Amino acid sequence: MDVLVIGAGVVGLAIARALSQRGHAVIVAETTGGIGNGISSRNSEVVHGGMYYPKGSLKARHCVAGRRMLYAFCESHGVPFRKCGKLIVATNEREEAKIAGIYQQGLTNGVEGLVMLNAREVQALEPALACSAAILSTETGIVDTHALMVALQGDLEAAGGVVAFNAPLEQVSRRGSGWDVHIGGAEPATLSFDALVNAAGLGAQALARAVDAYPQERVPPLFLAKGNYFGCAGKPVFSHLIYPAPVDGGLGTHVTLDLAGRLRFGPDVEWVESEDYVVDPHRAESFVASIRRYWPSLPDDVLVPDYSGIRPKLTGPGEPAADFLIDGPQEHGLSGLVQLFGIESPGFTSSLSIAEDVVKRLEA
Known part of the structure:
Protein backbone atom coordinates (compact mmCIF):
# COMPACT_ATOMS: atom_id res chain seq x y z
CA MET A 1 0.00 0.00 0.00
CA HIS A 48 4.58 3.33 32.53
CA GLY A 49 3.92 -0.08 34.03
CA GLY A 50 0.24 -0.44 33.11
CA MET A 51 -1.49 -0.88 36.47
CA TYR A 52 -3.99 1.99 36.31
CA TYR A 53 -6.21 0.96 33.41
CA PRO A 54 -9.37 -1.21 33.30
CA LYS A 55 -8.98 -4.84 32.25
CA GLY A 56 -9.45 -5.32 28.52
CA SER A 57 -9.05 -1.63 27.70
CA LEU A 58 -6.77 -0.49 24.90
CA LYS A 59 -4.74 1.43 27.45
CA ALA A 60 -4.15 -1.67 29.57
CA ARG A 61 -3.30 -3.89 26.61
CA HIS A 62 -1.08 -1.47 24.75
CA CYS A 63 0.69 -0.08 27.84
CA VAL A 64 1.82 -3.49 29.10
CA ALA A 65 2.78 -4.81 25.66
CA GLY A 66 4.22 -1.48 24.55
CA ARG A 67 6.41 -1.16 27.65
CA ARG A 68 8.04 -4.51 26.97
CA MET A 69 8.54 -3.62 23.31
CA LEU A 70 9.88 -0.17 24.20
CA TYR A 71 12.58 -1.47 26.53
CA ALA A 72 13.65 -4.07 23.93
CA PHE A 73 13.76 -1.36 21.24
CA CYS A 74 15.87 0.90 23.45
CA GLU A 75 18.29 -1.96 24.16
CA SER A 76 18.69 -2.82 20.47
CA HIS A 77 18.96 0.78 19.24
CA GLY A 78 21.13 2.31 21.96
CA VAL A 79 18.39 4.65 23.21
CA PRO A 80 19.22 5.83 26.76
CA PHE A 81 16.79 4.62 29.44
CA ARG A 82 16.76 3.57 33.08
CA LYS A 83 14.41 1.33 35.04
CA CYS A 84 14.50 3.49 38.14
CA GLY A 85 11.21 2.12 39.50
CA LYS A 86 8.22 3.97 40.89
CA LEU A 87 6.51 4.23 44.26
CA ILE A 88 2.75 4.92 44.33
CA VAL A 89 2.19 6.22 47.84
CA ALA A 90 -0.72 6.49 50.24
CA THR A 91 -0.79 8.91 53.16
CA ASN A 92 -4.10 7.90 54.77
CA GLU A 93 -6.58 4.99 54.92
CA ARG A 94 -8.64 6.24 51.99
CA GLU A 95 -5.56 6.39 49.79
CA GLU A 96 -4.42 2.99 51.06
CA ALA A 97 -7.68 1.53 49.74
CA LYS A 98 -7.14 3.32 46.44
CA ILE A 99 -3.61 1.99 45.90
CA ALA A 100 -4.72 -1.49 46.98
CA GLY A 101 -7.17 -1.36 44.08
CA ILE A 102 -4.40 -0.19 41.74
CA TYR A 103 -2.23 -3.10 42.88
CA GLN A 104 -4.98 -5.63 42.14
CA GLN A 105 -5.67 -3.98 38.79
CA GLY A 106 -2.00 -4.27 37.93
CA LEU A 107 -1.99 -7.99 38.69
CA THR A 108 -5.13 -8.40 36.58
CA ASN A 109 -3.44 -6.55 33.70
CA GLY A 110 -0.36 -8.77 33.87
CA VAL A 111 2.01 -6.09 35.11
CA GLU A 112 5.26 -7.56 36.37
CA GLY A 113 7.31 -6.35 39.33
CA LEU A 114 4.58 -5.01 41.62
CA VAL A 115 5.21 -5.18 45.38
CA MET A 116 3.10 -3.80 48.23
CA LEU A 117 5.25 -2.10 50.88
CA ASN A 118 4.50 -0.89 54.39
CA ALA A 119 5.79 2.42 55.78
CA ARG A 120 8.95 0.90 57.22
CA GLU A 121 9.85 -0.79 53.93
CA VAL A 122 9.27 2.45 52.04
CA GLN A 123 11.47 4.37 54.46
CA ALA A 124 14.30 1.91 53.80
CA LEU A 125 14.10 2.75 50.10
CA GLU A 126 13.38 6.49 50.34
CA PRO A 127 14.20 7.99 53.77
CA ALA A 128 12.74 11.40 52.87
CA LEU A 129 9.36 9.97 51.90
CA ALA A 130 6.43 10.06 54.34
CA CYS A 131 3.61 7.61 53.69
CA SER A 132 1.63 4.81 55.31
CA ALA A 133 1.96 2.33 52.42
CA ALA A 134 3.11 2.19 48.81
CA ILE A 135 3.24 0.09 45.67
CA LEU A 136 6.69 -0.46 44.21
CA SER A 137 6.66 -0.86 40.42
CA THR A 138 10.09 -2.12 39.40
CA GLU A 139 9.30 -2.03 35.66
CA THR A 140 8.55 1.69 35.53
CA GLY A 141 11.37 3.76 34.08
CA ILE A 142 12.47 6.83 32.18
CA VAL A 143 13.73 7.21 28.62
CA ASP A 144 15.28 9.83 26.35
CA THR A 145 12.19 10.75 24.32
CA LEU A 222 -11.70 17.16 22.54
CA PHE A 223 -10.88 18.41 26.03
CA LEU A 224 -7.53 20.02 26.75
CA ALA A 225 -5.93 19.12 30.08
CA LYS A 226 -2.80 21.15 30.60
CA GLY A 227 -0.10 19.67 32.78
CA ASN A 228 2.41 22.05 34.37
CA TYR A 229 5.85 21.03 35.61
CA PHE A 230 8.08 22.71 38.17
CA GLY A 231 11.78 22.10 38.54
CA CYS A 232 13.41 21.74 41.94
CA ALA A 233 16.61 23.54 42.85
CA GLY A 234 19.11 21.55 44.85
CA LYS A 235 20.34 17.98 44.99
CA PRO A 236 17.69 15.29 44.28
CA VAL A 237 16.54 13.47 47.42
CA PHE A 238 14.73 10.59 45.67
CA SER A 239 16.06 7.76 43.50
CA HIS A 240 12.61 6.45 42.47
CA LEU A 241 9.74 8.18 40.74
CA ILE A 242 7.17 9.09 43.42
CA TYR A 243 3.45 9.12 42.56
CA PRO A 244 0.62 9.96 44.96
CA ALA A 245 -2.76 8.27 44.68
CA PRO A 246 -4.41 9.40 41.40
CA VAL A 247 -6.62 12.51 41.15
CA ASP A 248 -9.38 13.56 38.77
CA GLY A 249 -7.91 13.90 35.28
CA GLY A 250 -4.41 12.61 36.03
CA LEU A 251 -2.03 10.65 38.22
CA GLY A 252 -1.38 13.37 40.76
CA THR A 253 1.51 15.80 41.21
CA HIS A 254 4.38 13.37 41.18
CA VAL A 255 8.16 13.34 41.38
CA THR A 256 9.90 12.61 38.10
CA LEU A 257 13.58 12.30 37.31
CA ASP A 258 15.38 12.74 34.03
CA LEU A 259 18.38 10.71 32.89
CA ALA A 260 20.70 13.43 34.22
CA GLY A 261 19.17 12.96 37.68
CA ARG A 262 17.34 16.29 37.70
CA LEU A 263 14.28 16.36 39.98
CA ARG A 264 11.00 17.89 38.84
CA PHE A 265 7.35 17.82 39.87
CA GLY A 266 4.23 17.47 37.77
CA PRO A 267 2.12 17.37 35.87
CA ASP A 268 -0.91 18.82 37.57
CA VAL A 269 -4.28 19.12 35.80
CA GLU A 270 -5.39 22.50 34.49
CA TRP A 271 -8.38 22.39 32.14
CA VAL A 272 -7.89 24.96 29.37
CA GLU A 273 -9.81 26.13 26.29
CA SER A 274 -6.85 26.52 23.93
CA GLU A 275 -3.19 25.59 23.61
CA ASP A 276 -1.15 27.64 26.06
CA TYR A 277 2.20 26.43 27.37
CA VAL A 278 3.07 29.22 29.79
CA VAL A 279 3.57 27.94 33.34
CA ASP A 280 1.96 30.25 35.90
CA PRO A 281 4.46 30.65 38.78
CA HIS A 282 1.55 31.03 41.23
CA ARG A 283 0.61 27.37 40.68
CA ALA A 284 3.66 26.53 42.78
CA GLU A 285 1.51 27.10 45.88
CA SER A 286 -0.78 24.18 45.07
CA PHE A 287 2.26 22.07 44.13
CA VAL A 288 3.86 22.70 47.51
CA ALA A 289 0.70 21.70 49.37
CA SER A 290 0.41 18.48 47.37
CA ILE A 291 4.11 17.56 47.58
CA ARG A 292 4.38 18.14 51.32
CA ARG A 293 1.79 15.44 51.92
CA TYR A 294 4.46 12.89 51.01
CA TRP A 295 7.64 15.00 51.33
CA PRO A 296 7.07 17.13 54.45
CA SER A 297 10.60 18.52 54.44
CA LEU A 298 10.30 20.14 51.01
CA PRO A 299 12.26 23.40 51.47
CA ASP A 300 10.60 26.75 50.87
CA ASP A 301 11.09 28.58 47.57
CA VAL A 302 12.83 25.77 45.66
CA LEU A 303 10.21 25.23 42.94
CA VAL A 304 10.79 27.02 39.64
CA PRO A 305 8.47 26.98 36.59
CA ASP A 306 9.74 24.48 34.05
CA TYR A 307 7.52 23.48 31.12
CA SER A 308 4.02 22.27 30.34
CA GLY A 309 2.19 19.86 28.05
CA ILE A 310 -1.40 19.32 27.00
CA ARG A 311 -3.25 16.00 27.09
CA PRO A 312 -5.85 15.45 24.32
CA LYS A 313 -8.65 14.04 26.44
CA LEU A 314 -11.97 12.67 25.21
CA THR A 315 -13.78 13.36 28.50
CA GLY A 316 -13.88 16.51 30.58
CA PRO A 317 -13.71 17.52 34.25
CA GLY A 318 -15.49 15.14 36.60
CA GLU A 319 -16.11 12.52 33.90
CA PRO A 320 -14.58 9.02 33.92
Whole structure:
Protein backbone atom coordinates (compact mmCIF):
# COMPACT_ATOMS: atom_id res chain seq x y z
CA MET A 1 0.00 0.00 0.00
CA ASP A 2 0.93 3.66 -0.43
CA VAL A 3 0.26 5.05 3.05
CA LEU A 4 0.18 8.57 4.44
CA VAL A 5 0.67 8.93 8.19
CA ILE A 6 -0.23 12.36 9.57
CA GLY A 7 1.85 13.43 12.55
CA ALA A 8 5.54 12.85 13.32
CA GLY A 9 5.18 12.39 17.05
CA VAL A 10 6.22 9.18 18.74
CA VAL A 11 2.99 7.37 17.82
CA GLY A 12 3.00 8.52 14.20
CA LEU A 13 6.67 7.59 13.76
CA ALA A 14 6.13 4.18 15.37
CA ILE A 15 3.19 3.47 13.04
CA ALA A 16 5.10 4.66 9.96
CA ARG A 17 8.11 2.54 10.94
CA ALA A 18 5.97 -0.58 11.40
CA LEU A 19 4.22 -0.07 8.05
CA SER A 20 7.45 0.58 6.15
CA GLN A 21 9.07 -2.51 7.65
CA ARG A 22 6.11 -4.51 6.36
CA GLY A 23 6.96 -3.39 2.82
CA HIS A 24 4.48 -0.53 2.43
CA ALA A 25 5.47 2.80 0.85
CA VAL A 26 5.08 5.35 3.64
CA ILE A 27 5.15 9.14 3.84
CA VAL A 28 4.75 10.96 7.14
CA ALA A 29 3.24 14.45 6.80
CA GLU A 30 4.24 16.74 9.67
CA THR A 31 2.89 20.29 10.03
CA THR A 32 5.95 21.60 11.88
CA GLY A 33 9.60 21.61 10.88
CA GLY A 34 10.73 18.67 13.02
CA ILE A 35 9.76 15.42 14.71
CA GLY A 36 7.99 15.31 18.06
CA ASN A 37 7.18 19.00 18.32
CA GLY A 38 3.74 18.43 19.84
CA ILE A 39 2.65 16.21 22.73
CA SER A 40 5.71 13.95 22.42
CA SER A 41 8.16 16.71 23.37
CA ARG A 42 6.17 17.79 26.43
CA ASN A 43 5.62 14.62 28.44
CA SER A 44 7.35 13.32 31.55
CA GLU A 45 9.48 10.74 29.64
CA VAL A 46 8.14 8.02 31.95
CA VAL A 47 7.76 4.43 30.75
CA HIS A 48 4.58 3.33 32.53
CA GLY A 49 3.92 -0.08 34.03
CA GLY A 50 0.24 -0.44 33.11
CA MET A 51 -1.49 -0.88 36.47
CA TYR A 52 -3.99 1.99 36.31
CA TYR A 53 -6.21 0.96 33.41
CA PRO A 54 -9.37 -1.21 33.30
CA LYS A 55 -8.98 -4.84 32.25
CA GLY A 56 -9.45 -5.32 28.52
CA SER A 57 -9.05 -1.63 27.70
CA LEU A 58 -6.77 -0.49 24.90
CA LYS A 59 -4.74 1.43 27.45
CA ALA A 60 -4.15 -1.67 29.57
CA ARG A 61 -3.30 -3.89 26.61
CA HIS A 62 -1.08 -1.47 24.75
CA CYS A 63 0.69 -0.08 27.84
CA VAL A 64 1.82 -3.49 29.10
CA ALA A 65 2.78 -4.81 25.66
CA GLY A 66 4.22 -1.48 24.55
CA ARG A 67 6.41 -1.16 27.65
CA ARG A 68 8.04 -4.51 26.97
CA MET A 69 8.54 -3.62 23.31
CA LEU A 70 9.88 -0.17 24.20
CA TYR A 71 12.58 -1.47 26.53
CA ALA A 72 13.65 -4.07 23.93
CA PHE A 73 13.76 -1.36 21.24
CA CYS A 74 15.87 0.90 23.45
CA GLU A 75 18.29 -1.96 24.16
CA SER A 76 18.69 -2.82 20.47
CA HIS A 77 18.96 0.78 19.24
CA GLY A 78 21.13 2.31 21.96
CA VAL A 79 18.39 4.65 23.21
CA PRO A 80 19.22 5.83 26.76
CA PHE A 81 16.79 4.62 29.44
CA ARG A 82 16.76 3.57 33.08
CA LYS A 83 14.41 1.33 35.04
CA CYS A 84 14.50 3.49 38.14
CA GLY A 85 11.21 2.12 39.50
CA LYS A 86 8.22 3.97 40.89
CA LEU A 87 6.51 4.23 44.26
CA ILE A 88 2.75 4.92 44.33
CA VAL A 89 2.19 6.22 47.84
CA ALA A 90 -0.72 6.49 50.24
CA THR A 91 -0.79 8.91 53.16
CA ASN A 92 -4.10 7.90 54.77
CA GLU A 93 -6.58 4.99 54.92
CA ARG A 94 -8.64 6.24 51.99
CA GLU A 95 -5.56 6.39 49.79
CA GLU A 96 -4.42 2.99 51.06
CA ALA A 97 -7.68 1.53 49.74
CA LYS A 98 -7.14 3.32 46.44
CA ILE A 99 -3.61 1.99 45.90
CA ALA A 100 -4.72 -1.49 46.98
CA GLY A 101 -7.17 -1.36 44.08
CA ILE A 102 -4.40 -0.19 41.74
CA TYR A 103 -2.23 -3.10 42.88
CA GLN A 104 -4.98 -5.63 42.14
CA GLN A 105 -5.67 -3.98 38.79
CA GLY A 106 -2.00 -4.27 37.93
CA LEU A 107 -1.99 -7.99 38.69
CA THR A 108 -5.13 -8.40 36.58
CA ASN A 109 -3.44 -6.55 33.70
CA GLY A 110 -0.36 -8.77 33.87
CA VAL A 111 2.01 -6.09 35.11
CA GLU A 112 5.26 -7.56 36.37
CA GLY A 113 7.31 -6.35 39.33
CA LEU A 114 4.58 -5.01 41.62
CA VAL A 115 5.21 -5.18 45.38
CA MET A 116 3.10 -3.80 48.23
CA LEU A 117 5.25 -2.10 50.88
CA ASN A 118 4.50 -0.89 54.39
CA ALA A 119 5.79 2.42 55.78
CA ARG A 120 8.95 0.90 57.22
CA GLU A 121 9.85 -0.79 53.93
CA VAL A 122 9.27 2.45 52.04
CA GLN A 123 11.47 4.37 54.46
CA ALA A 124 14.30 1.91 53.80
CA LEU A 125 14.10 2.75 50.10
CA GLU A 126 13.38 6.49 50.34
CA PRO A 127 14.20 7.99 53.77
CA ALA A 128 12.74 11.40 52.87
CA LEU A 129 9.36 9.97 51.90
CA ALA A 130 6.43 10.06 54.34
CA CYS A 131 3.61 7.61 53.69
CA SER A 132 1.63 4.81 55.31
CA ALA A 133 1.96 2.33 52.42
CA ALA A 134 3.11 2.19 48.81
CA ILE A 135 3.24 0.09 45.67
CA LEU A 136 6.69 -0.46 44.21
CA SER A 137 6.66 -0.86 40.42
CA THR A 138 10.09 -2.12 39.40
CA GLU A 139 9.30 -2.03 35.66
CA THR A 140 8.55 1.69 35.53
CA GLY A 141 11.37 3.76 34.08
CA ILE A 142 12.47 6.83 32.18
CA VAL A 143 13.73 7.21 28.62
CA ASP A 144 15.28 9.83 26.35
CA THR A 145 12.19 10.75 24.32
CA HIS A 146 14.01 12.56 21.53
CA ALA A 147 16.58 9.80 21.09
CA LEU A 148 13.74 7.30 20.83
CA MET A 149 11.99 9.30 18.11
CA VAL A 150 15.24 9.77 16.18
CA ALA A 151 15.73 5.99 16.28
CA LEU A 152 12.18 5.39 15.03
CA GLN A 153 12.74 7.88 12.21
CA GLY A 154 16.01 6.15 11.34
CA ASP A 155 14.29 2.76 11.03
CA LEU A 156 11.51 4.31 8.95
CA GLU A 157 13.96 5.89 6.52
CA ALA A 158 16.13 2.77 6.36
CA ALA A 159 13.04 0.87 5.19
CA GLY A 160 12.35 3.45 2.47
CA GLY A 161 9.89 5.73 4.27
CA VAL A 162 10.18 9.52 4.36
CA VAL A 163 9.06 12.39 6.58
CA ALA A 164 7.75 15.53 4.88
CA PHE A 165 8.06 18.57 7.16
CA ASN A 166 6.08 21.82 6.99
CA ALA A 167 3.38 19.83 5.22
CA PRO A 168 -0.06 20.63 6.69
CA LEU A 169 -2.88 18.42 5.50
CA GLU A 170 -5.82 20.54 4.33
CA GLN A 171 -8.39 18.21 2.78
CA VAL A 172 -8.98 14.51 2.14
CA SER A 173 -11.37 13.14 -0.47
CA ARG A 174 -12.47 9.59 -1.13
CA ARG A 175 -11.49 8.29 -4.58
CA GLY A 176 -12.57 4.71 -5.25
CA SER A 177 -11.03 2.63 -2.49
CA GLY A 178 -8.27 5.18 -1.87
CA TRP A 179 -7.75 8.79 -0.86
CA ASP A 180 -6.82 12.06 -2.55
CA VAL A 181 -4.98 14.25 -0.08
CA HIS A 182 -4.32 17.97 -0.51
CA ILE A 183 -1.21 19.05 1.36
CA GLY A 184 -0.46 22.75 1.82
CA GLY A 185 2.73 24.56 2.73
CA ALA A 186 5.36 26.16 0.49
CA GLU A 187 4.83 23.57 -2.24
CA PRO A 188 1.15 22.55 -2.19
CA ALA A 189 0.27 19.26 -3.84
CA THR A 190 -2.55 16.75 -4.15
CA LEU A 191 -1.38 13.17 -3.78
CA SER A 192 -3.18 9.82 -3.89
CA PHE A 193 -2.81 7.10 -1.27
CA ASP A 194 -4.27 3.67 -0.62
CA ALA A 195 -4.41 4.29 3.12
CA LEU A 196 -4.42 7.14 5.59
CA VAL A 197 -3.52 7.13 9.30
CA ASN A 198 -4.52 10.09 11.47
CA ALA A 199 -1.96 10.34 14.28
CA ALA A 200 -2.19 14.11 14.63
CA GLY A 201 -2.51 14.24 18.42
CA LEU A 202 -4.10 17.52 19.47
CA GLY A 203 -5.09 18.08 15.83
CA ALA A 204 -6.70 14.67 15.29
CA GLN A 205 -10.30 15.85 15.58
CA ALA A 206 -9.78 18.80 13.22
CA LEU A 207 -8.08 16.51 10.73
CA ALA A 208 -10.89 13.95 10.95
CA ARG A 209 -13.38 16.69 10.05
CA ALA A 210 -11.33 17.39 6.89
CA VAL A 211 -11.92 13.81 5.67
CA ASP A 212 -15.08 14.33 3.64
CA ALA A 213 -16.20 10.68 3.57
CA TYR A 214 -15.76 10.14 7.32
CA PRO A 215 -19.02 10.35 9.31
CA GLN A 216 -18.76 13.55 11.33
CA GLU A 217 -20.78 12.08 14.19
CA ARG A 218 -17.86 9.70 14.81
CA VAL A 219 -15.50 12.58 15.64
CA PRO A 220 -15.30 12.65 19.45
CA PRO A 221 -15.12 15.83 21.56
CA LEU A 222 -11.70 17.16 22.54
CA PHE A 223 -10.88 18.41 26.03
CA LEU A 224 -7.53 20.02 26.75
CA ALA A 225 -5.93 19.12 30.08
CA LYS A 226 -2.80 21.15 30.60
CA GLY A 227 -0.10 19.67 32.78
CA ASN A 228 2.41 22.05 34.37
CA TYR A 229 5.85 21.03 35.61
CA PHE A 230 8.08 22.71 38.17
CA GLY A 231 11.78 22.10 38.54
CA CYS A 232 13.41 21.74 41.94
CA ALA A 233 16.61 23.54 42.85
CA GLY A 234 19.11 21.55 44.85
CA LYS A 235 20.34 17.98 44.99
CA PRO A 236 17.69 15.29 44.28
CA VAL A 237 16.54 13.47 47.42
CA PHE A 238 14.73 10.59 45.67
CA SER A 239 16.06 7.76 43.50
CA HIS A 240 12.61 6.45 42.47
CA LEU A 241 9.74 8.18 40.74
CA ILE A 242 7.17 9.09 43.42
CA TYR A 243 3.45 9.12 42.56
CA PRO A 244 0.62 9.96 44.96
CA ALA A 245 -2.76 8.27 44.68
CA PRO A 246 -4.41 9.40 41.40
CA VAL A 247 -6.62 12.51 41.15
CA ASP A 248 -9.38 13.56 38.77
CA GLY A 249 -7.91 13.90 35.28
CA GLY A 250 -4.41 12.61 36.03
CA LEU A 251 -2.03 10.65 38.22
CA GLY A 252 -1.38 13.37 40.76
CA THR A 253 1.51 15.80 41.21
CA HIS A 254 4.38 13.37 41.18
CA VAL A 255 8.16 13.34 41.38
CA THR A 256 9.90 12.61 38.10
CA LEU A 257 13.58 12.30 37.31
CA ASP A 258 15.38 12.74 34.03
CA LEU A 259 18.38 10.71 32.89
CA ALA A 260 20.70 13.43 34.22
CA GLY A 261 19.17 12.96 37.68
CA ARG A 262 17.34 16.29 37.70
CA LEU A 263 14.28 16.36 39.98
CA ARG A 264 11.00 17.89 38.84
CA PHE A 265 7.35 17.82 39.87
CA GLY A 266 4.23 17.47 37.77
CA PRO A 267 2.12 17.37 35.87
CA ASP A 268 -0.91 18.82 37.57
CA VAL A 269 -4.28 19.12 35.80
CA GLU A 270 -5.39 22.50 34.49
CA TRP A 271 -8.38 22.39 32.14
CA VAL A 272 -7.89 24.96 29.37
CA GLU A 273 -9.81 26.13 26.29
CA SER A 274 -6.85 26.52 23.93
CA GLU A 275 -3.19 25.59 23.61
CA ASP A 276 -1.15 27.64 26.06
CA TYR A 277 2.20 26.43 27.37
CA VAL A 278 3.07 29.22 29.79
CA VAL A 279 3.57 27.94 33.34
CA ASP A 280 1.96 30.25 35.90
CA PRO A 281 4.46 30.65 38.78
CA HIS A 282 1.55 31.03 41.23
CA ARG A 283 0.61 27.37 40.68
CA ALA A 284 3.66 26.53 42.78
CA GLU A 285 1.51 27.10 45.88
CA SER A 286 -0.78 24.18 45.07
CA PHE A 287 2.26 22.07 44.13
CA VAL A 288 3.86 22.70 47.51
CA ALA A 289 0.70 21.70 49.37
CA SER A 290 0.41 18.48 47.37
CA ILE A 291 4.11 17.56 47.58
CA ARG A 292 4.38 18.14 51.32
CA ARG A 293 1.79 15.44 51.92
CA TYR A 294 4.46 12.89 51.01
CA TRP A 295 7.64 15.00 51.33
CA PRO A 296 7.07 17.13 54.45
CA SER A 297 10.60 18.52 54.44
CA LEU A 298 10.30 20.14 51.01
CA PRO A 299 12.26 23.40 51.47
CA ASP A 300 10.60 26.75 50.87
CA ASP A 301 11.09 28.58 47.57
CA VAL A 302 12.83 25.77 45.66
CA LEU A 303 10.21 25.23 42.94
CA VAL A 304 10.79 27.02 39.64
CA PRO A 305 8.47 26.98 36.59
CA ASP A 306 9.74 24.48 34.05
CA TYR A 307 7.52 23.48 31.12
CA SER A 308 4.02 22.27 30.34
CA GLY A 309 2.19 19.86 28.05
CA ILE A 310 -1.40 19.32 27.00
CA ARG A 311 -3.25 16.00 27.09
CA PRO A 312 -5.85 15.45 24.32
CA LYS A 313 -8.65 14.04 26.44
CA LEU A 314 -11.97 12.67 25.21
CA THR A 315 -13.78 13.36 28.50
CA GLY A 316 -13.88 16.51 30.58
CA PRO A 317 -13.71 17.52 34.25
CA GLY A 318 -15.49 15.14 36.60
CA GLU A 319 -16.11 12.52 33.90
CA PRO A 320 -14.58 9.02 33.92
CA ALA A 321 -11.32 8.82 31.98
CA ALA A 322 -11.82 7.60 28.41
CA ASP A 323 -9.89 4.82 26.72
CA PHE A 324 -7.81 5.32 23.59
CA LEU A 325 -10.06 5.52 20.54
CA ILE A 326 -8.68 3.77 17.45
CA ASP A 327 -11.31 3.95 14.72
CA GLY A 328 -10.45 1.66 11.81
CA PRO A 329 -12.18 0.15 8.77
CA GLN A 330 -13.76 -2.56 10.92
CA GLU A 331 -15.60 0.14 12.89
CA HIS A 332 -16.45 2.87 10.37
CA GLY A 333 -16.57 0.85 7.14
CA LEU A 334 -14.10 2.91 5.06
CA SER A 335 -11.17 0.84 3.82
CA GLY A 336 -7.70 2.28 4.25
CA LEU A 337 -8.49 4.73 7.05
CA VAL A 338 -7.46 4.62 10.72
CA GLN A 339 -8.20 7.55 13.03
CA LEU A 340 -6.53 7.81 16.46
CA PHE A 341 -8.18 9.99 19.08
CA GLY A 342 -7.34 10.65 22.73
CA ILE A 343 -3.84 9.17 22.59
CA GLU A 344 -2.70 10.69 25.87
CA SER A 345 -0.83 8.94 28.68
CA PRO A 346 0.20 6.11 28.39
CA GLY A 347 0.40 6.77 24.64
CA PHE A 348 4.17 7.24 24.67
CA THR A 349 4.73 3.92 26.45
CA SER A 350 2.14 2.25 24.21
CA SER A 351 3.43 3.57 20.89
CA LEU A 352 5.06 0.42 19.48
CA SER A 353 2.08 -1.75 20.43
CA ILE A 354 -0.38 0.79 18.99
CA ALA A 355 1.67 0.68 15.78
CA GLU A 356 1.18 -3.09 15.46
CA ASP A 357 -2.56 -2.64 16.09
CA VAL A 358 -2.84 -0.06 13.30
CA VAL A 359 -0.93 -2.27 10.85
CA LYS A 360 -3.28 -5.17 11.54
CA ARG A 361 -6.34 -2.97 11.00
CA LEU A 362 -5.04 -1.74 7.64
CA GLU A 363 -3.93 -5.16 6.43
CA ALA A 364 -7.08 -7.01 7.52
